[in-house]
Amino acid sequence: MAINGKRVIVIEEHYWDREVASHFGPTDAMRGASGILERLYDHGELRIREMDEAGIDFQVLSHGAPSTQRMDAETAVKVARGANDRLREIVRAHPDRFGAFGALPTPDPRAAADELERCVTKLGFQGAMVHGPTNGVWFDDKRFWPIFERAQALDTPIYIHPAQPNEKVAEAYYKDYLKDFPGLLTAAWGFTVECATQGIRMVLSGVFDKYPNLKIILGHLGESIPFSVWRITQALARQGNRDTSFSFRDYFCRHFWITTSGNFSNPALLCCVMEMGIDRIIFSIDYPFVPNKPGADWIPTIPLCSEDKDKLLHGNAQRLLKLS
Numbered sequence: 001m002a003i004n005g006k007r008v009i010v011i012e013e014h015y016w017d018r019e020v021a022s023h024f025g026p027t028d029a030m031r032g033a034s035g036i037l038e039r040l041y042d043h044g045e046l047r048i049r050e051m052d053e054a055g056i057d058f059q060v061l062s063h064g065a066p067s068t069q070r071m072d073a074e075t076a077v078k079v080a081r082g083a084n085d086r087l088r089e090i091v092r093a094h095p096d097r098f099g100a101f102g103a104l105p106t107p108d109p110r111a112a113a114d115e116l117e118r119c120v121t122k123l124g125f126q127g128a129m130v131h132g133p134t135n136g137v138w139f140d141d142k143r144f145w146p147i148f149e150r151a152q153a154l155d156t157p158i159y160i161h162p163a164q165p166n167e168k169v170a171e172a173y174y175k176d177y178l179k180d181f182p183g184l185l186t187a188a189w190g191f192t193v194e195c196a197t198q199g200i201r202m203v204l205s206g207v208f209d210k211y212p213n214l215k216i217i218l219g220h221l222g223e224s225i226p227f228s229v230w231r232i233t234q235a236l237a238r239q240g241n242r243d244t245s246f247s248f249r250d251y252f253c254r255h256f257w258i259t260t261s262g263n264f265s266n267p268a269l270l271c272c273v274m275e276m277g278i279d280r281i282i283f284s285i286d287y288p289f290v291p292n293k294p295g296a297d298w299i300p301t302i303p304l305c306s307e308d309k310d311k312l313l314h315g316n317a318q319r320l321l322k323l324s
């Protein structure tokens with residue numbers, strides 16, 4: 001294992017749980033796409049073989065979108081618990097190769113906070129992942145703050161992953177192109193717009209003033225926020241806004257970590273390094289939606305020194321997720 005002699009830890013690597021998936025409609029993205037479903041449902045052999053072929057040592061597993069954000073409260077609590085128990089067994093079968101981010105039943109925020117604690121303290125997970133708004137409610141809404149309070153108390157990060165945008169957005173923004181380019185709704189753009197909005201709203205909500213040690217992870221090189229952080233910061237501090245000394249940048253660079261999932265671009269990575277610093281950037285693939293090989297092949301081409309590559313490929317993840 002290892003690439004260029006370096007240990008490789010990746011943290012946005014998806015699987016599907018059959019019970020969670022049984023609650024989705026048949027139109028959800030990637031259903032039936034060739035090779036993807038097989039890999040989402042492979043929790044061992046094929047996955048590990050493809051990790052070995054690419055030189056990936058350790059995957060932190062998480063459910064692929066969508067997840068328990070789109071269920072009623074009672075169902076979400078039951079399904080998340082079961083899925084997390086099964087995820088623990090997947091990790092237990094290969095503890096040297098897998099870690100986990102749990103699913104949270106955010107439709108019942110207090111239960112979600114308790115489930116986060118159970119994931120970390122009882123199941124040994126590294127944190128949790130949430131996929132898109134919860135039944136249309138953005139994650140920065142105060143009703144979800146008990147989850148952030150618990151995350152801070154546990155010193156565990158929450159990974160905010162995109163999900164398919166809501167139907168009104170899809171209709172207004174994307175519909176006429178979806179027949180030819182269904183990817184526009186998801187990874188090409190729809191995911192990015194919604195998840196970047198989520199990240200920006202988190203900063204505006206004041207949740208980081210209430211919980212000053214709260215840690216958030218965004219994938220896909222920060223859902224494009226690093227590219228725009230100067231402009232966002234400047235525009236939110238112009239006259240007419242609440243507070244002309246408000247610094248979006250300070251909150252973003254203090255509370256957010258980003259991963260390279262599905263975004264293996266040197267110019268984009270260097271932009272992120274320049275805006276956020278190398279200590280907040282974690283290599284990831286987004287398997288199986290993105291195959292391992294292009295990510296592994298990218299590594300030798302990254303124009304960073306060896307020490308910074310160590311941080312990117314394992315050091316930052318080890319520190320944030322308390323991994324060895």
Ligand code: GRE
Binds near residue numbers: 029064066187262
């Ligand atoms: C992803 O994680 O990249 C993803 C999903 C679900 C559908 C498409 C997709 O989780 O790219």
Ligand code: ZN
Binds near residue numbers: 161219
């Ligand atoms: Zn993903």
